[in-house]
Amino acid sequence: MRILILLALGGLMAVAHSFEVAGDTIGSGTALSVGFLILAAYLTGWVAKLLGMPKLTGYLLAGLLSGNTLLALLPEASSGDLKIFTGVAVSLIALTAGTELEIKTMRPLMRTVAWLTGLAGIGTALILAIAAWLIRDQLPFMAGLTPAGTIAMAAVLGVVMSANSPAVVVALRTEMNADGPLCRTVLGAVVMGDLLVILLFAGVGAAAAPFLGSESDQGALVHLVWHIGGSLVVGSGVAGLLYLFMRFVGQSTALFVVALSFVVAEVGARIGLDPLLVALSAGILVRNASPYGNALHEAIEGSSLPVYLVFFAAAGASIHLDVLMVVGIPALLFVVVRAISFLTTAWFAATIAGAEPVVRRLVGFGLLPQAGLALALGLLMVKTFPAVGQAAGTLVLGVVAINEIVMPIVYRIALLRSGEVGRAAHNPSSAFAIAAPDSSSQNPVNAPWEESESGLLLAELPRVDEPKPAAPSTAPASQ
Amino acid sequence: MLLIHSLALALLAPWAPPTPDAAPRPASDPAVVEQPTAPAVDVEPSPPVTAPTVVEVPRARPVVPLSQAVPPPPPVVEAVPGGATNGTGDTDSSSTGGEQFEEPPAHPSPPQPKLADAPTTALPAEPSPPETEPATEPATEPATEVLVFEPPAAKPVASEDRPWFAAKVFIGLVALLVLAYLGGHPAILRLERRVGVSRVVAAGFPFLALGLLAQRNGILTDEVLGHLRPLLHLALGWIGLVIGTRIELGKLNAVPRGTVSIVGISTGVPLVLIFAGCGAVMIGARAIAGDTLFDAVVVRDALVLGAAGAIAADTETLRYGARRASAEARRTLVQLATLDELAALVGLAFLNAYFRPTGVAVTWQLPNTAWLFVTFGLALILGIVVYSILRLPATRTESITLLLGSVAFVSGIASTLHLSPLVVCFVVGLLLANFPGHYKARLVDNLARLEMPIYLVLLIVAGAMWRPNLLGWLAMLVLLTARYIGRWAAGQIVWRNIHGDLPDDARRSLVFAPMGTLPIAVAVNVALLYPDGELPTILTAIIGGAILCELALALLWRRDEPVTVTAPNPEVPR
Structure with a gap:
């Protein structure tokens, strides 16, 4: 039935496509694309699950199949607007990651996370840079550069390609209901790793600019301070708003969070802030400085499914197989080098930090997936270094495409082998919890559909839209 | 963008296989429309276009704020041979976000958008994909620029304005938070019940004002509204689905004899009067401005006002007016109001079918009546697909996600075909309510969960689109006057000639029934479908009318003698 x-x-x-005016749509191509991606990704995720793959891979495949590279089902004009939804998704995912980072719980893991960030993050960036320098003769865009320029370009590439993906990590954790030292360590490491990559890119980019034909930006430091400092300040304001909402309103939190994510994504981009940092800092603050961490986490988890579907399907749609045809071999080489580097350095880092055996063995696999940040940095690289950036951006796109498709499967296997799957406390499915004017949830007719995949009857669980203020709690959501 | 993409792929041909979108459709295909990218594409010119039906359509769609908008210019598109008549008598502006089609020169140069000539738009077109910088790279280098997507960043705010901009957004969010707090406060809810004002209007008016303020303060700019366009389609689809699912055909057998006549007359008479009155006002305004007095746009806009202004909504105010009547009478009243909404939506379907954008850029050239079949046929197919989807076993989260995806898909496909998402989703909802299965309770529950927030989002956006003008206020007065005269006259006709069981209270309530929020949804839908109309006038008349109507009625009912039964009857379906 689902296939039909x-x-x-x-x-x-295809019918809607035939009404388009030379690739453009008269109405809302975006609404059509979003609707189609939600439904197609959901159904393809089911197929992927049947085949033993992560649902997330199904979401990516749905986008890849319907994207312009293969079936071209999505209106071309909507591809740009889908980025708005991905912006919202990134904010929401960062907020989720923030609410997962409870300092009290993370403290025992901090040493491991710090070693991972330092050794695996910086080490892999360095190894990738060396790899880029070693194969410089095979990369046409490095041909005309001076020796110093070659080193600068290699350093930039190394930083960009070392980015991780909190989105994939959070999504897989949610999908597999996983919790444990491995999950938490990986999450902390990818979040800290991405912060490090952002800082490194700013620093390396500024240093490399004179050697790559770009003018050194005198205001780079000011920009960096605004970008990071401003994001943290605005993030505190967002946390304050979330606190006030949950304290005084306490209803429809999921919708408020989605709306706030939209504002953070749209306005943040306009005023030069990083939505990821804004949302991340807000999530961390709410989790650690207020009693509403659990309530926020539940609200986000309840509304995250449509966001994940659109985000990953749109990411799949943006994968250009034709790019892989062009840069396939060098990209594959970088993927292999990156994977070996992360696995090795992560093992060393975890061993030095005295992490548990399961973390030592498997933490490197959690650092392999790549998605949004690497793409964004690739784009930034194209803008910053127009002389060489476009071709280099294509290479980055190829590497991200491979990591995006393959690595979630690898991390899923690692999670399965870790034994942490199914250990997270089940969330009472708080999707879009709105005070329904005529709630029929008590109606026995609802019973057949209330059964969740885990066999738990959601009808038995408390509804978050019950007219009570969110109860302050200090226990982490994931316990 | 398309040309650049094609060019880049051509340059990359030795490296990569051609993608499907790089392959041009044959020029002999009458549906083909060449679409050059916006201005700055300084690449090899396209070959001369010889086929008479192939037209250059500018890709760049200018955002024209109402403050800069001028009345639509005379049509420049020739009638399509053998095609449908141009219902609007105007250019196919809606299909291109407000630009005109012109026969291309032999060697077309990149068209420049003419802001001054652009027709009125209340809502900018959905943002186009980002424009690409002029191709300055040597042709020998692989043009890889198009392979990396660039997100359509909104215009960045200047550095010095950033803190103030952030502060304004923060204040707006705090205002939203305060409204949410007040909206759910028991004291406010008690007040609403005491006054008898509809929840949506009472709680919604501040959101409308918030949208208006956000637009005035540069937060909800035309550009941001353009980004919110998909959300509007989704909201309209949701509202249509909600109305559709309320109509269970099995229960219509129980409506009183003569219901069709009652609905037809009590909706038809005010519609005609509002059409005539508001049409006269708009023609008068044109006469004063020295414009063409009469064209299809005036007829269409007056019909929109008529259809929206004649609706009687099932709101708390309606029931409060009939609070002395029996539960049975109130149930009948609710059914009549629901059928009124149905009549309005069917009217919108006809309007949409007979006032279609035409011109060579529209690929499906069908007779107007055929569009009625397309509307309802498409809705039937989509209804079956959505029915199959909603019957899949799913958790609550999944079921809401599937519903969200279904509504977005249906409203997206409707709007892509330039049909009303409100109408198509309404029909889909009607089908879902009447197909067999156990999913209905879940569907109704899920729809109800998001109904209020979606209304509020719609009201915020409607507020941001709203540019009150004098003509609109005048039209509002005419609309309300014509509405009440029409409904009163219709009542006289109906209840003299048709035997009905409704007591006087209920009849009076029906005459003075509020407009509700459906007319606002209709107005927003019209703004999306026909951006070349008198939108400020339409929005002012309908939004102002809906609010004034509700508030005046609440005050009027309060002047009545108190009754002992004031609590809402749980038997009356909502």
């Missing part, structure tokens, strides 16, 4: 529905949806998209 998928085919019907594809047929309807």
Whole structure:
């Protein structure tokens, strides 16, 4: 049945496509794309699960199949606007990651996370830079550079390609209901690693600019201070708003959070802030400085499914297989080097930090997936170094494409082998918890659909839209 | 962008296989429309276009704020041979976000958007993909620029304005928070019940004002509204689905004899009067401005006002007016109001079918009546697909996600075909409410969960789109006057000639029934479908009318003698 529905949806998209005016749409191509991606990704995720793959890979495949590289089902004009949804998704995912980072719980893992960030993050960036320098003759865009320029370009590439993906880590953790030292260590490491990559990119970019034909930006430091400092300050304000909302309103939190994520993504981009940092700092503050960490986490988890579906399907749609045809071999080489580097350095880091055996063995696999940040940095690289950046951006895109498709499967296997799957406390499915004017949740007719995948009857669980203020709690959501 | 993409792929041909979108459609295809990228594409010119139906359509769609908008210019598109008549008598502006189609020169130069000539738009078109910088790279280098997507960043705020901009957004969010707090406060809820004002309007008016303020303060700019366009389609689809699912055909058998006549007359008479009155006002305004007095746009806009202004909504105010009547009478009243909404939506479907954008850029050239079949046929197919989707076993989160995806898909496909998402989703909802299965309770529950927030989002956006003008206020007065005269006259006709069981209270309540929020949704839908109309006038008349109507009625009912039964009857379906 699901396959038939998928085919019907594809047929309807083709019909809508035929009404387009030379690739453009008259109405809302974005609404159409979002609707299609939600449904197609959901159904393909089910197929992926049947095949023993992560649902997330199914979401990516849905986007990849419907994207312009293969079936071209999505209106071309909507591809840009889908970035708005991905912006919201990034904010929401960062907020989730922030609420997962409870300092009290993370403290025992801090040593491991710090070693991972330092050794695996910086080490891999360095190794990738060396690899880029070693194969410089095979990379056409490095051909005309001076020796110093070659080193600068290699350093920039190394930093960009070492970025991780908190989105994939959070999504897989949610999907597999996993919790334990491995999950938490990986999450802390990828979040800290991404912060490090942002800082490194700013520093390395500024240093490399004179050697790569770009003018050194005198205001770079001011920009960096605003970008990071401003994001943290605004993040504190967002945390304050979230606190006030949950303290005084306490209803429809999921919707408020989604709306706030939209504002953070849209306004943050306009005023030069990093939505990821804003949302991350807000999440960390709410988790650690207020009693509403659990309530926020539940609200986000409840509303995260549509966001994940659109985010990963849109990411899949942006994968250009034609790019892989062009840069396939060098990209594959970098993927292999990156994987070996992360696995090795992460093992060393975890061993030095005295982490548990399961963390030592498997933590490197959690650092392998890549998605949004690497793409964003690749784009920034294209803008910053126009002389060489475009071709280098294509290479980065190729590396991200491979890591995006393959690495979630690898991390899923690692999670399965860690024994942490299914250990997280089940969330009472708080999706879009709104005070329903005529709630029929007590109606026995609802019973057949209340059964969740885990066999738990959601009807038995408390509804978060019950007219009570969110109860302050100090226990972490994941315990 | 398309040309650059094609060029880049051509340059990359030795490196990469051609992608499907790089392959041009044959020029002989009458549906083909060449679409050059915006201004700055300084690349090899396209070959001369010889086929008469192939037109250059500018890709760049200017955002024209209402403050800069001028009345639409005379049509420049020739009638399509053998095609449908141009219902609007105007250019196909809606299909291109407000630009005109012109026969291309032999060697077309990149078209420049003419802001001064652009028709009125209340809402900018959905933002186009980002424009690409002029191709300055040597042709020998692989043009890889198009392979990296660039997100359509909104215009960055100047550095010195950033703190103030952030502060304004923060204040707006705090205001939203305060409204949310007040909206759910027991004292406010008690006050709403005591006054008998509809929750949506009472709680919604501040959101409307918030949208208006946000627009005035440069937060909800035309550009941001353009980004919110998909959300509007989703909201309209949701509202349509909610209304559709309320109509269970099995229960209609129980409506009183003559219901169709009652609804037809009590909606038809005010519609005609509002159409005539508001049409006269708009023609008068044109006469004063020295413009063309009469064209299809005036007819269409007056019809929109008529259809929206004639609706009687099922709100708390309606029930409060009939609070002395029996539960049975109130149930009948609610059914009549629901059928009124149905009549309005069917009217919108007809309007949409007979006032379609035409011109060579529209690929499906069908007779107007055929569009009615497309509307309802498409809705039927989508209804079956959505029915299959919603019947899949799913958790609550998954079921809401599937519903969200279904509504976005249906409203997106409707708007892509330039149909009303409100109408198509309404029909889908009607089908879902009447197909067999155990999913309905879940569907209704899920719809109800998001109904209020979606209304509030719609009201914020409607507020941001709203540019009150004098003509609109005048039209509002005419609309309300014509509405009440029409409904009173219709009542006289109906209840003299048709035997009905409704007591006087209920009849009076029906005559003075509030407009509700559906007219605002209709107005927003019209703004999306026909950006070339008198949108400031339409929005002012409808939004102002809906609020004034509700508030005046609440005050009027309060002047009545008190009754002992004031609590809402749980038997009356909402």
